[in-house]
Amino acid sequence: MLDKHQAVQSHQKKSSRQKLAKVLLATLPMLTVLGATAGLSSCGFQLRGYDTPMLFDIAKTAVIIEDNRTAFPLKLPLTRRLEALGLDVIDNMTLADIANNSNNVGADPIAAITVNNIRFKRYELVGVLTEIRLVLSADVSYQTIENGKPVTLSNPIQVERSYQYNEASVSTDDQQGNQIRDWLYDTLARRITDQYVAISLPKVAPASANKSSQTLKSPEKTTVIVPSS
Incomplete structure (x- = not known):
């Protein structure tokens, strides 16, 4: 026992x-x-192949998004992604406020990300199951400073995803469609953040390029030993 x-x-x-x-x-x-x-x-953050962590030249970034039901869900995921990079995100400024700030001597510079014309498009291919393609588009502008001068770059961004919906099902709610919308907002926020990082990164050559350049400039001496006959 x-x-x-x-x-x-x-x-x-x-x-x-x-x-x-x-x-x-x-x-x-x-x-x-x-x-x-x-x-x-x-x-800050460090990219693979670079010697030192990457720090943005401008620590404060204003996020300017239209005040409507379609645009509002983008604000939270975009703010979270920018803050994860160490940026101080400001969401209560306009482009006029940023221009006035730039004219103030001694004021900290403020970059801006402006997102306008956020819209959904829905395409349906009806069959046994309805094939739905949902597209989220936006016009995005990035305002930063390069060599002491303000620079503005604009770029339209589009993200999309397809799914199937059975209209003959018992549930009439398109729950998957609602989840896809959340996914599209998060994907759009990631795309905007990626572009902002690419624009705002300091112009530093990667470590591999520096090593290659040094190798070309200072080649190692090679000693050849010839055997005696």
Whole structure:
């Protein structure tokens, strides 16, 4: 009986350890993401191949988005992505406010991301199942400073995704369509952030390019030994 009782206890302890290991493995990716986000917020970010972390020339960025139901859901994911890069995001300024700030001597410069004309387009291909293609478009302008002068770049961005919808189903709500809309807003925010990073990065050559240049300028001496006959 004693041996059987000990075996049961050993099995329970092993089961508990396995459950604990599963919990730790499940939480590990989230801890990694949180740690990476904290690192980005505190010390900028570093691209692979570059010697030093990348810091934006302008720390403050105003996000200017139209005040309507279609545009509003973009503000939160875009703000979160910019803040994750260590930027101080301002959401209560206009382009006129930024221009006045630029004229004030000694004021900290403020960059701007302006998003206008946010719209959805829905395309349907009716069959046994309705094929739906949902497109989210926006006109985006980036205002920053280069060599001490204001620079404005504009670029339209479009993201899309297709899915199938069974109109003959019991549920008449297009729940998948609502999820796709959320995904499109997040994807648009990522595209805007990626473009802003590309525009605002300091013009620094990657480490690999510097090493290649040094190698070409200062080639190593090669000694050739000829065997005696």
